Amino acid sequence: MPHYPGWDATFRGKVWRTTHFPRIKEDMPTFLGVPHAVKKSDLEGADVVIIGAPFVAGFGRQYSGVDKDEWIEATKRVRQQSIRYRSGYIQDFDLDVFEHLKVVDYGDADIPPETSYEGTVEKILEAQEATIEKVNAALDVGAIPIVIGQNSPCGSYAVGKPIADRVTGPVGMVSLDTHWDAWPYDWATMSPHIAGSTNWKDKLYRDCPNMKIANLVEIGERGMLEDPATVRRYVREGACFMPMWKIRTELGIEGCVRNLDQAFTGTDAVYCHFDMDVLGGAGPTDGDILGELAEPIGMTDYEAIRLGHECGKRGADGLSFICIPPGSAVTYRVIVYVMMYFMAGLALRKLGKAA
Structure with missing residues (x-):
């Protein structure tokens, strides 16, 4: 596994900023130096709210063959890497995102670290509710939540359900993943209360009647991992399924982008879920970094x-x-x-330039 440099080495590296930027903790800056929202009242007027959900599923010290200490650091390390950038200006679009969107960082959901090592049903549900509370606070002020999570339910169900609960009409979903996560039960706990790594999507569709499989755009799965009945059910009920093989041989990225419309057309809201094991070995680093989650034909960065x-x-x-x-x-x-290119899309939409 690559050696992550840590905060001191990161801050001594190519960082364009001074030491004067908001910090959530000594070694955790806010995302790209945006204002730190400490209280719910600090969210007023925000267009986008950044939320961390540091949770790793299961009992013990490892998840999918990788030390949990590495997984759980994602909410902090993403923020650490963000501070190396000068501002919200994206030269690709000649656009400063922060000139058009008010973005704040609401810190991490109140999830005790031991929850990631002692994955009881009670602790998982507490972590889920802590995340939902933060997401609802963002939605209450009309902002778009962006949740940096690591496992379900905190980085999936706890985001999708509050979004679906806000509207009465159909809700679409765009999901990037190596796995469908649509089994009828959570392997880790075998509890019907848990929307876990193996079943969060199934539970979301059961608990949210206005979420329709016909408005699901599922991208990235491949190979021999899934139960055929599960895949066939989702396709039969109208999901737009784009496995990596189809993207590589037929659609390309442009065809894949066109098919996103199935989640957005005729819906009142859309939840976007990015399970980044979809990168497999095709991202900017060795696929083995993902342990047992690494699969060939991965999506590129x-x-x-x-x-x-x-x-x-x-x-x-x-x-x-x-x-x-x-x-x-x-x-x-x-x-x-x-995150930034997503927000650039929001800004372009706000400016009437999203076509």
Whole structure:
């Protein structure tokens, strides 16, 4: 696994800023130096609210063959890598995101660290509710939550359900993943109360009647991992399924982007979920960084960033991340790019330039 440089080495590296930027903790700046929202009243007027959800599923010290200490650091390390950038100006679009969107960082959900090592049903539900509380606070002021998570339910169900609960009409979803996460039960706990890594999508559709599979755009799965009945059910019920094979052989990224419309057309809200194990071995670092989650025919970093941007342009109502590949500085920067290019899409939409 690549050696992550840590805060001191990161801050001594190519950082354009001085020491004067908001910090959530000594070694955790706010995302790209945006204002730190400490209280709910600090969210007033925000267009986008950044939220961390540091949670890793299961009992013990490892998740999918990788030390949990590496997984759980994602919310901090993404922020650390973000501060190396000068501002919200994206030269690709000649656009300063922060001139058009008010963005604040609401810190991390109140999830005790031991929850990631002692994954009881009670602790997981407490972590889920802590995340939902932060997401609801953002939605209450009309802002778009962006949740930097690491496992379900905190980085998936706890974001999608509050979004669905806000509207009465159909809710679409754009999901990037290596796995469908649509089994009828959570393997880790076998509890019907838990929307876990293996079943959060199934539970979200059961608990949110206005979320329709016909408005699901599912991107990135491949290979021999899934139960055929599960995949066939989702396709039969109208999901737009784009496995990586189809993207590589037929659609390309432009065809994939066009198909995003299935989640947005005729819906009242859209939830975007990026499970970053979708990168497999095709991202900017060794695929083995993901442990048992690494699979061939992975999505590239450009494809993930582009899809984030296009979801922003179409007016997504929330974005979340799980399974952020651990331990690589450049891979954390991919998440920074997805977030910023997503927000650039929101800004272009606000300016009437999203076509």
